[in-house]
Amino acid sequence: MRWSKAVLVFKKDVGEVARNWEVMAPMIILPVILTVLIPVIVTLVPDSVNGPNNANLVDSMLPNLPAAVKEMLSAFPEGLQMTYIMLVYFFAPFFLIIPLMVAGVIASDSFAGEKERKTIEALLAAPFTDGELLIGKILASFAPAMGATLISFTLYTVMVDALTVRRFGFLLLPNLTWVVMILFLAPAASLLGIGATVIISSRVKGFREAQQLSALLVVPVLALLIGQAVGFLIMGPVTLVVLTVLVLVVDAALFGVGVSLFNRERILSQGH
Amino acid sequence: MESIVAEGLTKRFNGFTAVDSLSFKVEQGEIFGLLGPNGAGKTTTIRMLASLIQPTEGDAYVGGFSVRDDALRVREIIGILTENPSLYERLSALENLEFFARAYGVDDSQTRDARIRELLEFFDLWDRRGDRAGTFSKGMKQKLALARALVHQPSTLYLDEPTSGLDPKSAKDIRDLMERLSQREGQTILLSTHRLEDAERLCDRVMIINRGGAVSVASPRELRQRATGAHVVKVGLRELAEPFSRAAEVAEGVKALDIRDGALHVTMADEGYTPGLVRSIVDAGGSVMYVVPLEVSLEEAYLKVIGGE
Numbered sequence: 001m002r003w004s005k006a007v008l009v010f011k012k013d014v015g016e017v018a019r020n021w022e023v024m025a026p027m028i029i030l031p032v033i034l035t036v037l038i039p040v041i042v043t044l045v046p047d048s049v050n051g052p053n054n055a056n057l058v059d060s061m062l063p064n065l066p067a068a069v070k071e072m073l074s075a076f077p078e079g080l081q082m083t084y085i086m087l088v089y090f091f092a093p094f095f096l097i098i099p100l101m102v103a104g105v106i107a108s109d110s111f112a113g114e115k116e117r118k119t120i121e122a123l124l125a126a127p128f129t130d131g132e133l134l135i136g137k138i139l140a141s142f143a144p145a146m147g148a149t150l151i152s153f154t155l156y157t158v159m160v161d162a163l164t165v166r167r168f169g170f171l172l173l174p175n176l177t178w179v180v181m182i183l184f185l186a187p188a189a190s191l192l193g194i195g196a197t198v199i200i201s202s203r204v205k206g207f208r209e210a211q212q213l214s215a216l217l218v219v220p221v222l223a224l225l226i227g228q229a230v231g232f233l234i235m236g237p238v239t240l241v242v243l244t245v246l247v248l249v250v251d252a253a254l255f256g257v258g259v260s261l262f263n264r265e266r267i268l269s270q271g272h
Numbered sequence: 273m274e275s276i277v278a279e280g281l282t283k284r285f286n287g288f289t290a291v292d293s294l295s296f297k298v299e300q301g302e303i304f305g306l307l308g309p310n311g312a313g314k315t316t317t318i319r320m321l322a323s324l325i326q327p328t329e330g331d332a333y334v335g336g337f338s339v340r341d342d343a344l345r346v347r348e349i350i351g352i353l354t355e356n357p358s359l360y361e362r363l364s365a366l367e368n369l370e371f372f373a374r375a376y377g378v379d380d381s382q383t384r385d386a387r388i389r390e391l392l393e394f395f396d397l398w399d400r401r402g403d404r405a406g407t408f409s410k411g412m413k414q415k416l417a418l419a420r421a422l423v424h425q426p427s428t429l430y431l432d433e434p435t436s437g438l439d440p441k442s443a444k445d446i447r448d449l450m451e452r453l454s455q456r457e458g459q460t461i462l463l464s465t466h467r468l469e470d471a472e473r474l475c476d477r478v479m480i481i482n483r484g485g486a487v488s489v490a491s492p493r494e495l496r497q498r499a500t501g502a503h504v505v506k507v508g509l510r511e512l513a514e515p516f517s518r519a520a521e522v523a524e525g526v527k528a529l530d531i532r533d534g535a536l537h538v539t540m541a542d543e544g545y546t547p548g549l550v551r552s553i554v555d556a557g558g559s560v561m562y563v564v565p566l567e568v569s570l571e572e573a574y575l576k577v578i579g580g581e
Contacts, residue, residue: 005375012360012371019362019404122358122420125322126375127347265325269285 001131009128009136013110014144022207023109027102027148034094035155042086043163060231061085080167087160088172092181092235093224098152099190100221103145104214107194110137111201112210115267124264134262138194145190153182180240188247193217195254202261275300275428275460276321280330283316283484290316292484293330298462300427303454305471305478305492306464307574313484314464315355318430321462322352335427348377351426353434357417361406365397365416368405369423376424391419394449410437418446422453428460429453435470450474472570480577488577492570499573502527503543504566507536507550510559519556523549537566 017023058081062070065085073081114120123133157173164172197214204210227233276298283291291313298304306314319325321332323343331338337345360368369388378384392398395415400408405416414437421429434450435443447470453459454474465471471478472492479489488495497503509516512534520536521529525545530537538549543565550560568576 008371008374012363015367016360016362117361118356119358119360121324121354121356122352122372122417124324125347125350125352125354126372127344127377128375129344268319268324 001129001135005128005132006136006139009123009133010139010143013106013137013140017106017109017140017144020109023105026105027144030101031098031148031152031155034091034098035152035159038091038094039087039156039159039163042083042091043160057090057229058082058085061089061228061234064231064234065089066234066236076168083164084168084172087164088175088177089228089235090225092178093221093228095149095153095156095178095181096186096189096221096224097218099145099149099186100193100217101215102148103141103190103193104197104217105211106144107137107141107197108201108207108210108214110140111198112204113207115201116206120267124267130263134198134259138198141194141197142187142190145193146187149182149186149190153178176237177235177240180237180244181235184244185240185247188244188251189221191251192247192254195251195258198258199254199261202258202266273300274298274333275302276304276332276334276462278317278321278330278332281317281320281327281332282329283313283320283325284328289484291320291327291481294481294484294486295330296479296486296489298460299476300460301454301458302476303450303461303463303474305475306462306481307466307468307471307478308481308487309578312481314481315432316484317481318352318432318462318464321346322350322430323347349426350428350430351421351424352430353417353421353432355432357413359405359408359413359416359420362404364402364404365392365408366401368416369420372420373423376426378424387423387425388419391422395419411439411442414438415442415446426459428462430462430464432464433466434463435465435467447474468569468571468574478570480574482578492573493567495573495577496567496570499568499576500566503540503545505538505540505543505546505549506562506564506566507538507553508534508561508564509536509553510561512536513558515556516553516558519552519558520549523552525549 058078062073062081062085065073073084076084114123160173161171193214196217197210200213201210204213224235228235233239274297278294278296281291281294282289294317306317308314316325320327320339321334323339323346326340331340333339334346335349337349339346360371363371366388369391370384373384373388378387389398392401395418397412397416397419400412405413408416414434418434421431431450435446438446450461450463451474454461463471463475475492477489477491478495480487488498490498507520512531517529517531517536520526520538523545525541526538526549527541528539540546540549546563550563553560
């Protein structure tokens with residue numbers, strides 16, 4: 001395994017992705033919605049959080065919050081309690097969609113897209129080992145996905161704090177839950193997106209088909225979102241560590257299958 | 273010295289035999305043509321020789337390295353032009369070549385830059401070096417793909433339809449380049465083509481394959497002669513008179529004689545009897561104006577070989 005060769009593939013793939021608007025558009029639009037629009041709407045449009053439906057949300061989520069948080073929130077009116085729950089807990093799972101989706105979209109372009117554009121044969125004929133190609137391509141999906149996640153988290157934190165600090169009197173973010181989510185669960189989720197897309201790409205003919213199938217990976221994240229909304233679970237540091245371990249186990253299984261599928265003969269025979 | 277040695281190369285896909293026990297040798301500096309109808313097994317053969325796919329049985333050695341056991345070394349010493357140009361269309365011509373030059377181990381930046389410039393200038397692409405490959409015409413893409421195959425100065429080149437999509441001038445430039453690479457730089461070229469005029473002009477030997485097996489391996493001239501079945505010459509005389517045709521008929525080695533189009537068509541056992549034939553006519557008082565060997569074209573020979581297989 002020569003890292004310089006893997007880095008060469010990584011740089012080539014990133015260079016290609018950066019010029020593909022089909023890939024770049026979702027990488028930009030989703031983080032902008034999450035980091036700018038959501039905090040602005042939640043904090044500046046009171047009706048968006050104070051509707052009758054959202055009162056149910058407080059009723060279902062508040063009892064499950066840690067005791068210290070409940071005590072702290074009791075000092076605030078219901079509208080601010082709602083704002084806190086929305087910004088700190090309810091929208092947290094959305095930030096797992098970024099590493100999943102961005103990694104999935106780039107991996108679709110890198111694996112299935114290269115096959116579709118028929119550029120794969122010259123690449124496979126070059127003196128790279130299968131491992132160098134695979135690592136280079138995984139890095140090309142992982143690094144931008146994590147970059148987008150970290151930038152989004154930073155922007156969201158700045159936006160949320162800037163919009164709420166005067167009303168709460170302290171900074172809402174970052175907190176331990178978010179740090180664990182961004183530094184541990186998000187990378188694991190990103191690898192999940194890549195591992196699944198490597199397998200999907202070996203079965204499909206083109207970028208769009210791979211992208212559409214890999215989009216199904218957001219379903220578990222939506223389950224997490226709903227789980228919180230109905231009071232089934234609350235994302236705390238311990239829950240997130242457990243989830244990270246579970247996702248890493250799934251990652252290992254997916255990559256085991258993905259590595260066995262990633263060989264020259266299989267890739268070339270599928271192109272014809 | 274042999275550059276490529278194939279020994280019983282066989283490839284099966286789910287029970288279908290794409291290449292069947294192919295054995296041949298290609299000398300260093302030789303241009304070796306791979307001819308055959310679509311689906312004959314040419315691409316599969318090239319892929320095995322490029323260590324892209326593993327043979328089901330047999331082995332091949334490229335520059336002394338086994339395509340089975342030394343795949344990486346084989347890939348390092350070959351340059352390959354695939355059926356599709358396989359270019360990164362969102363990257364510029366320069367970026368495409370830089371990526372592959374680095375991939376093939378051209379690590380010194382001065383050497384790399386000089387080589388890339390040399391190739392882009394040769395292919396008239398230097399002025400478009402910063403443009404995305406996706407904006408190029410089909411012919412320009414083919415040239416860029418060829419430049420990519422040559423960027424690391426490989427000792428062995430596999431070219432799949434290299435003149436496809438090129439205008440006549442560019443096609444000639446490529447043919448000239450192949451001749452130069454073979455004759456002056458000693459590069460071995462495995463040329464897969466449907467253009468029999470290219471094969472006829474360029475190849476030292478050609479292998480006709482059909483249904484995965486080698487039907488014939490010979491020089492283009494030998495193939496034509498085999499297809500003709502005998503050596504036939506057309507003899508033009510200043511005056512076509514009976515004594516001269518009779519003198520030709522009785523000359524040593526002559527098997528048959530026919531008078532057509534105002535000339536003698538003489539079938540001989542082999543071309544070595546031609547001087548005796550001319551002497552016999554001249555001794556009889558005839559004036560020989562020309563002697564032209566009559567052979568079928570490579571295309572006719574190819575069709576005969578494929579049709580008779």
